Amino acid sequence: MSLRDWYPLALSRDITPGTSAGTRVEGHEFVVWRDAGGAAHIWEDRCPHRGMKMSFGFVRGDHIACLYHGWQYDSEGQCRHIPAHPDLDVPATIRIARFAVLEAGGIIWGCFNEVDGNLPRAPELPAATTPVRSLFIDCPAQRLTALIADIPFEGSAPNVTTRTGRIVGITLGDNVLIAAVQPVSGSESALHLIATGALESQHLKQISTWSEQLRREVEALTSKDNDGEIAA
Amino acid sequence: MSNPVLYNYDLDENCYKVRLLLSCLGIEAETIAVDVFPGNEHLSPAIRAMSPKGSLPVLKQGDLVLHEAEAILAWLARSQKPDKGFLPNDPDTFAHVMMWLAFSARELDVAVRARVTAMMDAPGDIDALRSGAREALRIMEDHMTRQHFDDVEYVAGARATIADIALFPSFALSRDYNIDHDAFPALRRWARAVRRIDGFITMPGIPDYH
Numbered sequence: 001m002s003l004r005d006w007y008p009l010a011l012s013r014d015i016t017p018g019t020s021a022g023t024r025v026e027g028h029e030f031v032v033w034r035d036a037g038g039a040a041h042i043w044e045d046r047c048p049h050r051g052m053k054m055s056f057g058f059v060r061g062d063h064i065a066c067l068y069h070g071w072q073y074d075s076e077g078q079c080r081h082i083p084a085h086p087d088l089d090v091p092a093t094i095r096i097a098r099f100a101v102l103e104a105g106g107i108i109w110g111c112f113n114e115v116d117g118n119l120p121r122a123p124e125l126p127a128a129t130t131p132v133r134s135l136f137i138d139c140p141a142q143r144l145t146a147l148i149a150d151i152p153f154e155g156s157a158p159n160v161t162t163r164t165g166r167i168v169g170i171t172l173g174d175n176v177l178i179a180a181v182q183p184v185s186g187s188e189s190a191l192h193l194i195a196t197g198a199l200e201s202q203h204l205k206q207i208s209t210w211s212e213q214l215r216r217e218v219e220a221l222t223s224k225d226n227d228g229e230i231a232a
Numbered sequence: 233m234s235n236p237v238l239y240n241y242d243l244d245e246n247c248y249k250v251r252l253l254l255s256c257l258g259i260e261a262e263t264i265a266v267d268v269f270p271g272n273e274h275l276s277p278a279i280r281a282m283s284p285k286g287s288l289p290v291l292k293q294g295d296l297v298l299h300e301a302e303a304i305l306a307w308l309a310r311s312q313k314p315d316k317g318f319l320p321n322d323p324d325t326f327a328h329v330m331m332w333l334a335f336s337a338r339e340l341d342v343a344v345r346a347r348v349t350a351m352m353d354a355p356g357d358i359d360a361l362r363s364g365a366r367e368a369l370r371i372m373e374d375h376m377t378r379q380h381f382d383d384v385e386y387v388a389g390a391r392a393t394i395a396d397i398a399l400f401p402s403f404a405l406s407r408d409y410n411i412d413h414d415a416f417p418a419l420r421r422w423a424r425a426v427r428r429i430d431g432f433i434t435m436p437g438i439p440d441y442h
Contacts, residue, residue, distance in 0.1 A: 190415070208378060
C-alpha cells in the first residue's frame with residue numbers, strides 16, 4: 001500500500017469513545033475506533049482469525065472485540081483474549097496492522113504505512129472549528145473537489161478560497177467552511193465538513209441543505225460523465 | 233384482558249418491530265411461529281383469512297385482528313401503555329410520528345425487499361432494490377443529522393416513539409443486503425440511542441454486544 005499521506009476519515013465528533021466504524025481509502029478497508037480513554041485508532045479492518053471486519057465488532061474499555069468469535073485486541077493491535085480458549089496465553093503473532101492517526105480541525109486523519117517515525121507533515125487547520133457533517137458522494141475525489149464551487153448556496157456561488165491537497169476552504173454566504181475530501185474508492189468520496197468558529201443550529205441546517213444539493217447535483221453530473229464514457 | 237397473540241416469523245423485520253415494542257412496553261404476548269421460509273405458511277388459508285396478502289405480522293386480541301406492523305405498533309402504543317409515550321398525543325409530534333411511519337411503510341419497502349431478495353431467495357432486481365434502499369437511508373441520515381444539530385436523539389423528538397421502532401430494523405439489518413454503516417454517521421448515533429431504550433431486544437442479524 002502506498003497511501004503515505006494524511007487522509008481525512010471521519011469527524012472526531014462522530015467516533016465517540018467506545019465506538020467504531022468502517023471506512024475505505026482508495027478501496028482499502030480500515031476500522032476507525034475510539035477507546036474508552038478517548039484515543040482514536042486506525043487499523044486494518046480484518047480480524048486475523050476468520051477475516052471478519054473489525055468494524056462489525058464492538059469496543060470495551062481499551063479493547064476492540066471481533067463480532068464473530070469475540071477475539072479481543074488491545075490498543076497495540078495485539079490479541080489478548082480468545083473466549084473459546086480462555087486460559088491460552090495468546091501468541092504475539094496474532095495481531096492486527098495499525099496505522100498512524102492524528103486529530104486536527106475536528107477531523108480524524110490516518111496515514112497508511114507501517115507505523116514508523118517518518119510521517120508526512122500534519123494537515124494545518126484552525127483549532128477552533130465546529131463539526132458540520134460527513135457526506136458520502138458517488139464521485140471521484142478529484143472531480144468532487146473541482147465541482148464544489150459550482151453548487152450555489154441560497155442563489156450565490158460558493159467562493160473557494162484555498163485548495164491544499166485534500167483541504168478546500170470555502171466561503172458560503174457568511175460561513176467559512178473547510179471541506180476535507182476522502183478518496184473512498186475510484187468512484188466514491190466522502191466530504192468531511194467543518195466550519196471555523198461557532199455556528200448556531202439554524203446555520204448548520206442551512207449548510208447541511210446545501211451539502212445535500214451538492215450531493216444530488218454532483219452525482220447527476222458524475223452519472224452523465226459515466227454514461228458519456230459508455231457511449232464513447 | 234388476555235394477552236395479545238402475535239403470528240410471528242423470527243427473521244421478518246416487520247415482526248421484529250412488534251416484538252421490540254412489546255418488549256419496550258413490558259407486555260407478554262403469546263407468539264405463534266409461522267414457517268415463512270421455506271414453508272410458505274404465511275400464504276396458507278388460515279393466515280390469509282386474517283391478513284389477505286399473507287403479510288406478517290398479524291396481531292389478535294379477542295375479536296380484534298390487525299395486520300401491517302405500523303398499525304399494530306400504533307394500537308399497542310395507544311391501548312396498552314400510553315404513559316410510556318411511544319405514540320405522543322401532542323399534535324405536532326403525533327404528525328411527525330405518522331410521517332415517519334408512512335416513510336417506513338412506503339420508502340423503506342425496498343429495503344425490506346432487498347433483504348429478502350438477498351437472503352431468502354425472493355425474486356427481485358437486487359441492484360435496483362439496494363440503490364432504492366440507500367436513497368431511503370440517506371433521507372433518514374439527513375433527518376437525523378438535523379435532529380443532532382439540536383441535540384435531539386430520536387426521530388420525532390427527545391423521546392423514543394414507534395417511529396424509531398419502525399425505522400430501526402432496515403438500518404440495523406442493512407448489512408444483510410450489503411449496505412454497510414460506513415456512510416451513515418448520524419444513523420449510527422441514532423442506532424446507539426435506540427439500543428438504550430428500556431426493554432430493547434435484538435433479532436437475528438442485529439448483534440447483541442456483550
